[in-house]
Amino acid sequence: MTLTxxxxxxxxxxxxxxxxxxxxxxxxxxxxLHTPLxxxxxxxxxxxxxxxxxxxxxxxxxxxxxxxxxxxxxxLILATINVVGGFAVTNRMLEMIAGKRKGGGEK
Amino acid sequence: xxxxxxxxxxxxxASLFIFGLKRxxxxxxxxxxxxxxxxxxxxxxxxxxxxxxxxGEGLHGIxxxxxxxxxxxxxxxLLIATRVQMTQMxxxxxxxxxxxGAASALVALAEVTGRVQENHMPTSAVELSTVWIAIGLxxxxxxxxxxxxxxxMAKLAGGISIFGRWIDTPSWGPPWLNQAKAGLTGAVLxxxxxxxxFPTNMFLVWxxxxxxxxxxxxxxxxxxxxxxxxxxxxxxSMSGLAAAFTGFILNNSVLIVAGSLVGxxxxxxxIIMCKAMNRDLYDVxxxxxxxxxxxxxxxxxxxxxxxxEVAMILEGAQNVIVVPGYGMAVSQCxxxxxxxxxxxxxKYGTEVSYAIHPVAGRMPGHMNVLLAExxxxxxxxxxxxxxxxxxxxxxxxxxxxxxDTTNPVARSGEGPLAGMPILDVEAAPAIIIVKRSLSVGxxxxxNDLFYLDKTMMLFGDGKDQMSALNQALKEA
Numbered sequence: 001m002t003l004t005x006x007x008x009x010x011x012x013x014x015x016x017x018x019x020x021x022x023x024x025x026x027x028x029x030x031x032x033l034h035t036p037l038x039x040x041x042x043x044x045x046x047x048x049x050x051x052x053x054x055x056x057x058x059x060x061x062x063x064x065x066x067x068x069x070x071x072x073x074x075x076l077i078l079a080t081i082n083v084v085g086g087f088a089v090t091n092r093m094l095e096m097i098a099g100k101r102k103g104g105g106e107k
Numbered sequence: 108x109x110x111x112x113x114x115x116x117x118x119x120x121a122s123l124f125i126f127g128l129k130r131x132x133x134x135x136x137x138x139x140x141x142x143x144x145x146x147x148x149x150x151x152x153x154x155x156x157x158x159x160x161x162x163g164e165g166l167h168g169i170x171x172x173x174x175x176x177x178x179x180x181x182x183x184x185l186l187i188a189t190r191v192q193m194t195q196m197x198x199x200x201x202x203x204x205x206x207x208g209a210a211s212a213l214v215a216l217a218e219v220t221g222r223v224q225e226n227h228m229p230t231s232a233v234e235l236s237t238v239w240i241a242i243g244l245x246x247x248x249x250x251x252x253x254x255x256x257x258x259x260m261a262k263l264a265g266g267i268s269i270f271g272r273w274i275d276t277p278s279w280g281p282p283w284l285n286q287a288k289a290g291l292t293g294a295v296l297x298x299x300x301x302x303x304x305f306p307t308n309m310f311l312v313w314x315x316x317x318x319x320x321x322x323x324x325x326x327x328x329x330x331x332x333x334x335x336x337x338x339x340x341x342x343x344s345m346s347g348l349a350a351a352f353t354g355f356i357l358n359n360s361v362l363i364v365a366g367s368l369v370g371x372x373x374x375x376x377x378i379i380m381c382k383a384m385n386r387d388l389y390d391v392x393x394x395x396x397x398x399x400x401x402x403x404x405x406x407x408x409x410x411x412x413x414x415x416e417v418a419m420i421l422e423g424a425q426n427v428i429v430v431p432g433y434g435m436a437v438s439q440c441x442x443x444x445x446x447x448x449x450x451x452x453x454k455y456g457t458e459v460s461y462a463i464h465p466v467a468g469r470m471p472g473h474m475n476v477l478l479a480e481x482x483x484x485x486x487x488x489x490x491x492x493x494x495x496x497x498x499x500x501x502x503x504x505x506x507x508x509x510x511d512t513t514n515p516v517a518r519s520g521e522g523p524l525a526g527m528p529i530l531d532v533e534a535a536p537a538i539i540i541v542k543r544s545l546s547v548g549x550x551x552x553x554n555d556l557f558y559l560d561k562t563m564m565l566f567g568d569g570k571d572q573m574s575a576l577n578q579a580l581k582e583a
Contacts, residue, residue: 026376035472043141043203045207048353075210
């Protein structure tokens with residue numbers, strides 16, 4: 001599967017549009033939510049789990065193990081810690097902030 | 108099966124990330140936002156596994172190893188996420204962030220190593236330059252995010268323990284360091300160009316890895332501890348970017364979209380946080396904290412008070428403001444603080460509110476989380492701009508483990524705290540400060556507030572002093 005120029009341009013388009021979208025997505029955030037937002041976004045950046053999965057499969061061909069395969073395996077573990085730990089810890093923080101805020105009074 | 112079907116899975120996943128991030132920014136919808144993000148991740152993982160199994164490549168190799176990786180990672184992730192103390196939350200975010208950066212960088216390393224080992228070089232010039240530039244950039248951003256996050260983590264903790272010996276994290280920033288950062292970045296970019304000419308040369312790749320690691324360390328090392336939240340947020344943005352670059356390596360849409368979303372929104376959040384602290388991002392990154400970062404020597408003394416005296420001052424108070432800081436987090440006395448407020452309310456009908464400085468603690472929102480844990484209603488936690496005018500009209504202020512955020516010297520325009528907005532505690536008619544000693548805060552500056560005649564110091568551990576004070580109040 002060779003990468004064509006048009007596929008590359010499509011990828012770059014995606015990259016640029018997603019960056020603009022990211023800039024617009026976050027506008028005003030109350031300080032209370034700075035840490036949870038950072039932590040939640042951080043969990044999403046663990047998306048490299050997808051890359052690690054793909055490479056762990058490609059690099060462990062047959063029964064032979066390769067150096068590259070082990071890099072991918074370590075990447076998979078680290079990315080999973082990032083994803084699972086990130087969402088879990090964000091959830092815990094948000095439960096503490098929002099869960100006990102009874103009876104509204106919300107701005 | 109056509110690969111286009113899997114792209115739809117990635118599209119769903121990317122949409123979930125977008126909605127998730129959007130909702131994380133509003134108090135009411137934040138928990139749902141987090142769940143949407145997690146759902147997006149699940150969709151992305153399932154789609155990838157299906158793509159591998161059905162979409163041409165086939166699940167060859169060792170599926171149990173992949174399963175094993177996910178199980179081990181989930182186990183460790185869940186364990187630390189549930190065990191971590193709320194006080195250590197900032198360090199936790201920094202650590203997770205570093206791991207994310209490392210994962211992206213390792214994916215890049217695995218790709219280049221695998222291609223070189225199997226002599227599987229791209230056939231077209233477009234593919235070669237795209238893949239090799241992306242591998243280089245992913246390594247640069249990923250490895251420096253890892254080492255930078257680890258330094259930030261050590262700085263947030265104040266030091267690290269190596270073989271049982273506690274070593275304080277140094278703040279070291281000679282004037283030439285900015286040139287060194289620029290030089291290193293330039294060197295890495297040049298190495299990336301070289302890898303395109305010599306794509307099979309692994310020495311160049313390892314040079315990129317090493318230089319990027321050094322870059323991450325010297326990027327964070329000179330930055331003062333009070334600015335660490337901003338740095339962690341910036342590193343978060345960088346780890347997103349690293350993931351986006353791995354998307355270019357693997358030609359995978361969801362990696363590109365999710366990575367650049369986090370990269371951009373992380374940068375915006377960094378700027379928002381800088382504004383809340385009245386700091387400029389450029390100053391944070393490139394102007395190191397006052398020279399050697401030496402702490403001021405104390406020359407003055409102050410006689411401590413005892414809880415009974417303080418209880419007398421509080422008699423009949425109608426309006427009391429509590430100013431919590433990192434000390435409250437360390438001594439875990441938020442429950443005692445809430446009890447203090449309850450006793451006052453029952454005895455004198457006192458109205459107690461909590462003044463939250465945007466950077467109190469080690470991370471924005473740190474105090475809100477702790478107070479929420481102690482069931483303090485959200486409406487009583489008031490942000491700085493709103494409460495500052497009320498200090499002059501209240502009866503007393505209780506400062507619990509806060510220092511720099513109340514230091515009037517910030518207004519003088521000199522020293523490390525210059526220009527930082529502070530809580531106007533000075534204006535209050537009576538000030539009670541619970542603190543271990545007169546020692547300086549994170550910024551290393553003495554606090555005039557301690558020496559005022561209207562200030563009463565309760566020296567000691569926050570929890571001990573608060574329970575003693577609560578006892579004295581009950582008996583008064």
